[in-house]
Amino acid sequence: MTNPLLETWDTPFGVPPWEQIDDSDFAPAIDAGMEAARAAVAAISASDAAPTFANTIEALERSGRDLDRVLGAFFAAASADSNEAREALMREVSPKLSAHASAIHSDKALFRRIETLWQDREELGLSDEQARVLYLVRRGFVRAGAGLEGATEARLTEVKARLSVLGTAFTQNLLADERGWYMELDEAELEGLPPFLVAAARAAGRDNGHDGPVITLSRSLIVPFLQFSPLRALRRRAWEAWSARGANGGETDNRALAAEILALREERAGLLGYDSFADYKLETEMAGTPAAVRELLMRVWQPARAAALADEVRLTAMLHADGEAGPLEPWDWRYYSEKRRREEHDLDEAELKPYLQLDRMVEAAFGCANRLFGLEFAPAEVPHYHPDCRAWEVRRDGEHVGLFIADYFARSGKRSGAWCTTMRDQSRLDGEVRPLVLNVCNFARPAEGAPALLSWDDARTLFHEFGHALHQLLSDVTYATVSGTSVARDFVELPSQLFEHWLEVPEVLTEYATHAETGEAMPGEMLQKVLGAATYDMGFQTVEYLASALVDLAFHDGEAPADPMQRQAEVLEELGMPHAIGMRHATPHFAHVFAGDGYSCGYYSYMWSEVMDADAFEAFKEAGGPFDPEMAKALETHVLSAGGSAEAAELYQRFRGRMPGVEALLKGRGLADAA
Known part of the structure; x- marks a missing residue:
């Protein structure tokens, strides 16, 4: 029998042929993809021809396409629609993929060809994008250990393989606890x-x-x-x-895994010659150093903590007025904060929610993308990995831009949180390839026949993930290496967090925030209350986030803690963490940090990007409003379409003319007076 994953996908827009795929098809397809990639890489490194950008870097860019295609499908389904077979395959595949990548980075002949190109780069006549790709490819090889030899190289391969196993186990343990x-x-x-x-x-x-x-x-x-x-x-x-x-004891407990992950990351950095994993990880980010990250986070921590402590006094009084003794606890904060919001802002989320219908908020996100960038969205019938998924073809001026797929509802088998990914990246090395972009959320499923209603936080999440999708859809580069969100981790959140601002534009809410039963627009009085309460409880929100970011930094800046839970407690005590506020992500369920290397020592990046997104939205307001066409064009040209084709700081300065300060962030969070 043929394997549909290895055949040409004769489907609309080239999506995976989900109705033909069986879980048993994934393993042989992944193995075949790795085998094809290894053969292609071997041909590059064994070539007698002098290295050129075309026969080395571009050939390397093409080498893993079959594997990427299969993995795009597998990871989409394994993350959003997991089952026992897919979880078992994740455990099997993770170390294989790590070994596959290590083998490529350990190919000395290949690295010599890349190094020759790097040394001769000024004479190669490269375009700016080609020069950037060469730099990134060489840097990736060096940071992966291509310059290591013997026992050191072998140990690094072992460490990376073990980390891949541990990251998969951490994710699956967390999913099991959430599901159970x-x-x-x-x-x-x-x-x-x-x-x-x-x-x-x-x-x-x-x-x-x-x-x-x-x-x-x-x-x-x-x-x-x-x-x-x-x-x-x-x-x-x-x-x-x-x-x-992740901390319930037994087979799904993540605490020992977290300790081993941190120890192996420290060892990995040491093998590569870095003083700490933080030094290794931040070398390629905008922040550059642990000190720069800590300085930003602490500038915001002090006013945020002061605001939270002042709020805690008010909420504790409300607790006592209800006849409850003792201090305010973490399970009390949201309840009394909601009561206080109703009292002070006359805003009841239960009354607000009927105006935030999922379908209307999707239309709002599409409408903003249309006004800003001229994008049009038409429902598309395509195969899906789950019936909850919906798809839209994205066009501009009659031309196909990409396919946007959304999977919005929580269910068993879907990992928690929200994310954006692609099943195919934009590129044009061998003709125009348009992206397949996926947004995944975990909104509460409505009753049968009833409209899905969102909280304000849900609506913000929808806009956030769609901002990532725009970064992918509007990508306009030649090489997939720098396509879409392939940027510094502390820059990748700029488009997503910036797009959140359009949810708060009054004319957007007036048009799209319509009542689920009456169809009437949100009353002007309620609209003003919503916008007036935009920074309500911001001390709490900022503190719970910053506590997680500072613990993440402490874990990786210096010697790895033997007991991460003890180190977490120490950091929180040093910070003076308010008793009634829990970390947004405590260590045993901190998937951002422990499910893989993506946000390891990088959870701070949301705030680093927020410094820029607050400043960027100010640029729109200064220029003439949130839909100013010239600013939208500049944003697309210098940020959204550029991917990682230049350094993040350079891209932002092209857009804004300068780098931002923290002032706009503090103002946007309502913390300026507490600073």
Whole structure:
């Protein structure tokens, strides 16, 4: 029998032929892809021809296309629609892929060809993009250990393989804990919960095989439960389950894995000649050094902590007024903060939510992309890995731009959080290749036949991930190496966080925030309340984020801690972490940091990018408004279409004319007065 993953995909837009693919097809297709890539690389390194950019760098760019195609499909399904077979294959494939990459980076003949090109680069007549690709390829080989020999090289290969195994195990343990916990509610325990949450809990119950409502560890369920349930004992039970993910003992406990990951990262950096993993990781980022990261984070920490402590006093008084003794606890904050928001801003999220329909917020994101960049979105019928997925063809001036796929609802088998990925990157080395872009979220599923309603945070997440999608869709480069979001980690969040600002544009909400039952636009009074409360509780939000970012930095800047949980506690004590605020991501479920190297020592990057996104949106306001055509064109030209074709700082300065300061960020978060 033929393997559909190895055949030509005769599908609309070249998406994977999901209806033909069986899980058993993935392993042989991945093996075949690696074999083809190895043969292609061997041909490059064994060539008698003098190295040229075309026969070495471009040939290397082409060498893994078959493998990339299969992996794009596999990782999309394994992350968003996992099952036992896919989880087993992830455990099998991860070390194989690590060994595959190590073998390529260890090819001395290949590296000599690359090094020759690097030494002769001034005489090669390269375009700016080609020069950038050569620089990145050589840097990648050096940082992967291409210059190492003997036992040191062999040990680095072992370390990277083990890290790939541990990252997969960390992810799967976390998914198992999230999938395995739920809290059944009886009718009396639905007291105080708004209708949208009751409906979502009943839907979650059906999904989990129960007749009644349940609360799961999906953020879109558990956060509103903590906001609205007046039953303190249930809030505590939910909070403790949520915060204990990855730390429940037994086979799914991630604490020992985290310690081993940190130790191996330290060893990896040492083998490559760096003082710490932080020095190694930050070398390629905009921040450059651990000191620069810490300086930014601490500049924001002090005013954020001051604001949070002032809020804690108010919320504690409300707790005591309800007859509850003792201090405010983490399972209390959201509940009393929601009550205070209703009192001070007369804004009830339960009243707001009917105006934030999922479909209308999708239309809002599309509408903003149309006004800014001329993009048009038409529903597309294509095969999907899950029935929840929807697709749109993206066009501009009649020309195909790419395919956008969205998978919005939480379900068993989907890892938590939200992300953007591609099943095919944009490039034009051998003709125009347009991207297949996927947004994945975990919004609460509505009752059958009812519209899906979002919280304000959900709507912001939708815009955020769509900002990443625009970075992929508008990419306009020749080489996939620098396509789309292939940029410095502390620059990649700029487009996503910047696009969040358009959710707060009054004319956008006036047009798209319409009531799910009446169809009426959000009343002007409510609109003003929403925008007026935009920085409400920002001390809490900033502190929970910064605590995670500072712990991440401490883990990697210096000697790896033998006991990460003890080191986490020490960092929080040094910071004076408010008792009633938990870290956004505690160590055992800190997937950003431990599921792979992507955000390791890089969780700070959201705030580094926020310094730029706050400044960038100010540029729109200074120029004539959020839809100023000249600023939109500059943003597309210098940021969204450019990918990683130049250094991030250079790209931002082309757009803005200068680098930003932290002032716009503090102002945007409502923390300027506390600074």
